[in-house]
Amino acid sequence: MSPSSTRRPWRVAVAAALTVAVGGALGLVTAVTASAATVDPSAWYVLVSRKSDKVLEVRDASTAAGAVLQQGTRTEATAQQFRFLASGDGRYRLQNRQSGKVVEVAGASTADGAAVRQATDTDAAHQQVRLLAQSAYVRLAVEHSDKVLQVAGASKAAGAAITQGTDAKSYHQQWRLVQVGTGTAPTTAPTATPRPTASATPTASATPRPTTAPTSTPTAAPGTSPAWPSATGQQKVSATITISGTRDLGLVRHYGISSGDQGESQPPMFQLADGAVLKNVILGEGAGDGIHCLGTCTLENVWWEDVGEDAATFKGTSASQTMTVVGGGARGASDKVFQHNGPGTFVIRNFQVSDFGKLYRSCGNCSKQYARTVRVEDVRVTAPGKSLVGINSNLGDRATLTGVTIVGDASRKIVICEEYKGVTSGEPSKTGSGPSAACGYSTASVTYR
Incomplete structure (x- = not known):
């Protein structure tokens, strides 16, 4: 577990547009940008499950009130098309094109696992989502229950029911919004490339052999440079892999040590001994608590496709230890990318980050605290994001930032450096932000594009 500087918020504000990538060669749909602020209430959307690549639909294309929702193979039928009817204050009802009815939680239940169905539109709270x-x-968070729409059992099967569940930010609770365009509907649905099955269960002392390299597409994210790499293969991981010495993993994607959510107390994918170097690896879905560094270590050209609990945590006990992250990138961190729990110096160089909460946080409430140092050098940041660096100036923390480029933050909402009063129990309190003796940077250190 990587201690948090503050309690992880349940709800993440939608601060910027979501880039929507359309899978498959469909002539009927086009990629669009959607967010709670900009979704088009007059447009029709197909909602694609991140877990299964199947779509939200009304079972049997029914037009009756009470018909339940499920996921199905994508055909672009009107029973699979929905639009967002505005209810005000960032709330919407999902209206099905086939029936004209809206999505609701059955019986206005607040329980996990409650069925999701269609019904006559009354604009009730159990019919509204954020x-x-x-x-x-x-x-899609239901207004009355604060739970989210999900595929029951995280199933990948057609016909799996849609229910509501506690928000764990899991892949089966995430949906891609694809706006319906014009053209001829496909006769067959696009087929998702399945993950290969691991040939052996990894042990804690050895890196598992990768499966046969799949045909993979680049994982490019908009606004980042250089382009995200393509995986040369992929390997499911079932136990933490320990690394000593230098290990080059050849850009094989490692995934699956966790369910893909961002809850606390997850195991790390990799644990690096003092002096270890980990090179050329992609951490994919279900990366758990990412990478733990137990002393001086180096991460070179490491990529996090969707950050789990944290991307990496710096532990250890020596004031002279240094953790260096050089090259690579991370995206999809609702909270922290890098967590600094032990003493020493954390260096982040030639790195890119997008769609994140905090790039770096010195632990605000670890039971044993230290004076920590962080250096951020030549980093490219793509909005949305909350802050780059958070330090405990009362404990002697110091930060230096140079060569920072921020993309897509015209209103300059991303905070460059925040200072806190660190504690050994309870919650730290924020004491300030901006350049200071502890937060070492100038306006010339940051470029906006």
């Missing part, structure tokens, strides 16, 4: 940003996807 759009919560998650990387290039949204979670």
Whole structure:
């Protein structure tokens, strides 16, 4: 577990547009940008599950009130098309094109697992949803229950029911919004490339051998440079992999040590011994608590496609230890990318980050605290994001930032450096932000594009 500087908020504000990528060669749909602020109430959308690549639909294309929702193979039928009717204050009802009815939680239940169905529109709270940003996807939070729409059992099967559940930011609770355009509907649905099955269960002492390399597409994210790499293969991981010495993993995607949510107390995908170097690896879905560094370590050209609990945590006990992250990138971190729990110096160089909460946080409430140092050098940041660096100036923390480029933040909402009063129990309190003796940077250190 990587201690948090503050309690993780349940609800993430939708601060910017979500980039929507359309999978498959469909002539009928076009990629659009959607957010809680900009979704077009007059447009029709197909909602694609991030977990299964199947779509939200009314079972049996029914027009009757009470017909339940499920996921199905994508055909672009009107039973699979929905539009967002505005209820005000960022709330919407999902109206089905086939029936004209809206989506609701059966019986206005607040329980996990409650069925989701269609009904006559009354604009009731159990028929209203808010759009919560998650990387290039949204979670649909029901107004009356604060739960989100999900695929029951995280199933990938056609016909799996849609229910509501506690928001864990899991892949089966995330939806891609694809606006319906014009053209001829496909006769067959696009087929998602399945993940290969691991040939062996990894042990804690050895890196598992990758499966046969799949045909993979680039994982490019808009506004980032250089382009995100394509995986040369992929490997499911079931236990933390320990690394000592230097390990080059050849850009094989490692995934699946966790369910893909961002809850606390998850195991790390990799644990690096003092002096270890980890190079050329992609952490995919279900990365858990990312990478734990137990002393001096180096992460070179490491990529986090969707950050889980945290991307990496710096532990250890020596004041002389240094953790260096050089190259690579991370996206989809609703809270922290890098967490600094032990003493020493954390260096982040030639890195890119997008759609994130905090790039770096010195632990605000660890039971044992230290004076910590962080250096951020030549980093490219793409909005949305909350802050780059958070330090505990009362404990002697110091930050230096140079060569920062921020893309897509015209209103300059991303805070460059925040200072806190660190504690050993309870919650830290924010004491200030901006350049200071502790937050070492100038306006010349930051470029906006």
